[in-house]
Amino acid sequence: MEKILAGVHKFRRSVYPRDRQFFQQLSEKDQKPKALFITCSDSRVDPNLITQTEPGDLFLVRNAGNLVPPYAGIASGEAATIEYSIEVLGIKNIIVCGHSQCGAMRGLLNPQIAENLPAVKMWFNHAETTRRIVKNKYQNLAPQELIVAATEENVLVQLNNLSTHPAVAARLSAGEVRIFGWYYDIGSGCISQFDQQQGRFVELGAQAYATAPLPIRTNDETTSAVS
Amino acid sequence: MEKILAGVHKFRRSVYPRDRQFFQQLSEKDQKPKALFITCSDSRVDPNLITQTEPGDLFLVRNAGNLVPPYAGIASGEAATIEYSIEVLGIKNIIVCGHSQCGAMRGLLNPQIAENLPAVKMWFNHAETTRRIVKNKYQNLAPQELIVAATEENVLVQLNNLSTHPAVAARLSAGEVRIFGWYYDIGSGCISQFDQQQGRFVELGAQAYATAPLPIRTNDETTSAVS
Amino acid sequence: MEKILAGVHKFRRSVYPRDRQFFQQLSEKDQKPKALFITCSDSRVDPNLITQTEPGDLFLVRNAGNLVPPYAGIASGEAATIEYSIEVLGIKNIIVCGHSQCGAMRGLLNPQIAENLPAVKMWFNHAETTRRIVKNKYQNLAPQELIVAATEENVLVQLNNLSTHPAVAARLSAGEVRIFGWYYDIGSGCISQFDQQQGRFVELGAQAYATAPLPIRTNDETTSAVS
Amino acid sequence: MEKILAGVHKFRRSVYPRDRQFFQQLSEKDQKPKALFITCSDSRVDPNLITQTEPGDLFLVRNAGNLVPPYAGIASGEAATIEYSIEVLGIKNIIVCGHSQCGAMRGLLNPQIAENLPAVKMWFNHAETTRRIVKNKYQNLAPQELIVAATEENVLVQLNNLSTHPAVAARLSAGEVRIFGWYYDIGSGCISQFDQQQGRFVELGAQAYATAPLPIRTNDETTSAVS
């Protein structure tokens, strides 16, 4: 806690004064974030750092495993925040971002970890699809690769869950929202995005990708999307 | 989206290489975050910035309004992430941080905003206590002050909800976890913490505060409890 | 009730004796249905009639509006029956079939119908996405066309919900299950199937269609997913 | 799938044209079904066949085990469809129909079948009463008889659950709705109905029974129930 409190002190005395005007302007008008960014609670993942963005750019949902419960008419922080971001803030881009060395994914693949964690166990219901896909398709992988596969498949599963939310689905269908699946490799700093054409995650490098993996609908419908 | 993709590019080419070793080490050992930080999804709130911390320091939960549903034996991202942070990561400090100009608090006080947002409306059940406290105690405040009062009261309400989670309550009772209520004023850069002695939020400044607002009883009180 | 009881009588005396052997064989071995058929409760829709199939061919789920609640870790007849059909019966084809003149769709578009029907109102949560898509995309349609559009969109929405069920998703991802969206026009006897290539429902006629609208990605795409 | 698609073809070319007028009339006026028929998803059970009825006669609910969750203020396809059938369609007769060789009943009595089927396991909560009655009363039966007893008792249990639905209960209390418990033996073609007077299922034969079964029943009535 000392480091954190010292950091607050430093922010207040050294950082804030440098950008006083920026912060004052931030506080004076409503936020207009460029994307809703849904990622894991993992302390090693800093969305503003890896996208080199500033306060005001990313609207954030963070929970263990970057899970998105499907829309089921039940109170959920994820459902509310997604709905709010689209209907109130007018969000047009949603990124679901998994990451390497994810403890939640490790827990998902090793049920004994969550044995005495009832809340975690229930939460993993929303990644049960991930667990079964991994069990079905990747039996031959080594543990290290298995967790990468699980994390990538989980991003796709959560994108699909995301597409059951009325606010998202209605806009997807009208081509007014785009959804992206990302994977962040902490050690190598590599960020990749699911590419529907290639059916795999591709590094976000020189060219900026902007194709949305729209669930179910055809190209025709989506071509006019949010250009 | 262009700004975000350009930022990823910049991170990958300029930022990561500078700290390559740091990131590689991050990825090689399990995270050991210093605190669980529960705050709003608001794009203007950057926890790492205001605490001047680095990747690896803060385990994060973010949702609209920094709400913490009480423990009710129901699947919830908040419950799972809290349980995971304490039981698996050994978290010892939990901060619930509200902020100025919070859209969720504005929505809470102006129900017509959430009229057609069923997911948001259900989510606000977990801040219904806040709404009633505000209605009861602060009828005379101007709109500007009202939202500050609501946000501060909401932090206390969520701390109380937090203390219903078994993992938290058991550690609170044993003095092994501390919980803190913060308020971040975006425009002035001021971060304040609820001080139980004074019964109000006090700026975190020169001296570092570290007193935990333990709900119901303090360590001393409970040690002799059943003797 | 008299007609029904007379029908039972007739079945017992005239119909059963003709096919005694068939029924006895049916009862002697486990069912091996060719598809899971999810359709509306509407009395005018007879799946065995429109597919000219016999007892033993179609495993059936029927409810108002042929809705499929997404998988949410909550008890539901639909979730259980889907899971059972795949994991126990080895079902490989799932058809979600909407129909013309659907009272549920009419109720969905005219909320006053369900005003005093709390159970129906809650149930329509699972078609809220349909309602919003229709509101967004088809404002200019005449009432007659609107209900056709709603019913077709609803089939796609429910296919998407279907794909959140772990048993379905794992098999979809492995290419072991196919899901189909149908629309049955009662008056004309026309049955059409959603064609992903064309992005619209196409009459099932001379040629038998068998392309599955796989949500999010195709087989090809996923095989190479984590290589 | 080929058989099904061929069947659609046959329906469209040979069956529909014969009854074109009937189908057109069906589509032109609202349905007026004679009963709500709640039965199992089992592919071998064809309600229109065993009651020799036509499109327009039976409003159908079908799920694994013909279960009826009691009314609990929770979204459920069964609750919604029941409410709709009574309040909108004016249904006056409800039949709950179990059947021989029911896989759901077998699963209920052999919990290891549902071990890895979480959705099925939760669904069986609504037949937990059946399981306990069977365990209590029929320990001495051979497996073959046990499953018949379970299926019959389950029909009675679901009738009782049915009677907790406000739309049903209010009409039952006013004598405006009748509820019937049926058992269909696939191999012998025999359909029997629970007779409250006799406290057992009695074949629906020459005389048409129309007595409504009281849910729960007294001791006397139940002692001879499955003999």
Place this chain on the structure above:
Amino acid sequence: MEKILAGVHKFRRSVYPRDRQFFQQLSEKDQKPKALFITCSDSRVDPNLITQTEPGDLFLVRNAGNLVPPYAGIASGEAATIEYSIEVLGIKNIIVCGHSQCGAMRGLLNPQIAENLPAVKMWFNHAETTRRIVKNKYQNLAPQELIVAATEENVLVQLNNLSTHPAVAARLSAGEVRIFGWYYDIGSGCISQFDQQQGRFVELGAQAYATAPLPIRTNDETTSAVS
């Protein structure tokens, strides 16, 4: 609070000493209550007083309106306490007791009372059947009579809900548990019990009634149903 604290004082100083031995024996062996008594929270209803029983005799469930949510696989104090009373304590008699001047029943019939009471409103879902029966059958009654009718019908509705609990239903079916519906008129001191034969509540007077009431309706009522 003063009256209550003075009462505690009086109990401790004057009442307890007189019966010290009785209380010590009570505490030394497990309770063996003679009945589970489910009644309203109303302060004017004292079950021990009106049955002239002593500590150790009645196991009690008390909530607003003496409601019994049907068994739905959901955590509920009522479900747990009922299950515990039967499976652990071996309870053989269950009484559901309504009372005159019941505020919960008044709230049920006058929805505006619960307008701003979300928890009460949701709770009344479990008496929605009562509300509809009353609306259907008793339109002509004066307000005073209406509330008596509602309270009596509600007792029957809750008996029916009670009979959906597996522990109850299995014992009812085996004749090992009896359930009774009571109505207590505070002003006249009259306690009546539902008599299935007569289809109405009958004063418990000289003769002790011990017949188990079938919930909801008598044979007479159903024979003439919807002819």
Place this chain on the structure above:
Amino acid sequence: MEKILAGVHKFRRSVYPRDRQFFQQLSEKDQKPKALFITCSDSRVDPNLITQTEPGDLFLVRNAGNLVPPYAGIASGEAATIEYSIEVLGIKNIIVCGHSQCGAMRGLLNPQIAENLPAVKMWFNHAETTRRIVKNKYQNLAPQELIVAATEENVLVQLNNLSTHPAVAARLSAGEVRIFGWYYDIGSGCISQFDQQQGRFVELGAQAYATAPLPIRTNDETTSAVS
């Protein structure tokens, strides 16, 4: 049942006539109870006896273990009754009272007791915090002492859950409601109350205690409470 019916008879013939006027007055005006008393279903606990109060004095909630589910926007008898007592009856004092030899607490500490009691098991979720506190802090206690410690800690846990209910929290925050934790020892007749100053339960004896253990808030705010 005979004893109970004989008791009713006795009440009607001997007890009621003596206090006829009192009962008639009770029934003529709305109840104005002095406190909401939440205690265990245990047959040996008679709230009116131990507080020497009369009909009209105590509004009662009784369930196994005197648990108070936290407010979670879900239907619950406890939530509804608490809300009703405060908002409709104007209750100003709430007592949560545990007791010695509590079977629910024994079940909580010995999970094998609830092994086959699914409803009880789910209900104990609301005392999971108690279980973990006991496991953490009292490993060295003998079984007899352990259950006392569990019961006392459970009272505090439930007070905390109670404080998440909006109606309670809003009034607590305004000093308009007081909440008390009691422990009743059946064998010795001793009733003690949690004393926040001393951090332990203190016998309610000569002096009447009236200090409310307000969760979280400071003394300043509460000093003016409800005098």
